[in-house]
Amino acid sequence: MIKKGNKLYSIFTGACPKCHQESMYSNKNPYMLKDVLKINDSCSHCGTKYRIEPSFFYGSMYVSYAVGIAFAVAAFVISYLFLGSGLMTAFIAIVGTLIVFYPVIMRLSRNIWINLFMHYDKSLVKPKTD
Numbered sequence: 504m505i506k507k508g509n510k511l512y513s514i515f516t517g518a519c520p521k522c523h524q525e526s527m528y529s530n531k532n533p534y535m536l537k538d539v540l541k542i543n544d545s546c547s548h549c550g551t552k553y554r555i556e557p558s559f560f561y562g563s564m565y566v567s568y569a570v571g572i573a574f575a576v577a578a579f580v581i582s583y584l585f586l587g588s589g590l591m592t593a594f595i596a597i598v599g600t601l602i603v604f605y606p607v608i609m610r611l612s613r614n615i616w617i618n619l620f621m622h623y624d625k626s627l628v629k630p631k632t633d
């Protein structure tokens with residue numbers, strides 16, 4: 504298990520990159536497609552604004568290429584090398600994987616992107632008062 508305080512925690516859960524106390528996303532489920540890219544304005548726990556500048560998340564497109572390739576390679580390795588499928592089947596597996604995991608890839612890319620600029624800060628983690 505990845506614990507709070509580790510960058511990977513924020514990357515894999517979409518938690519606030521600074522305090523790791525709550526999700527950046529208004530809907531935690533990436534497969535609610537209308538909400539897939541809905542990110543709150545700021546963290547209600549530590550007040551961090553997620554958009555450093557208005558078009559901040561456009562940069563995550565570049566990350567999504569890399570993440571997409573990683574998923575494609577994984578799909579290829581699993582189908583072609585492990586399951587011994589033919590090249591055509593492996594190709595279909597890649598396309599299928601990219602489609603099925605598209606919402607996850609989009610979110611992972613944004614999480615990685617914002618974590619390049621923001622870092623966990625333990626002092627922001629306040630005990631809940633309610």
Ligand SMILES: [Zn+2]
Pocket residue numbers: 519520521522523524525546547548549550551
């Ligand atoms: Zn926060």
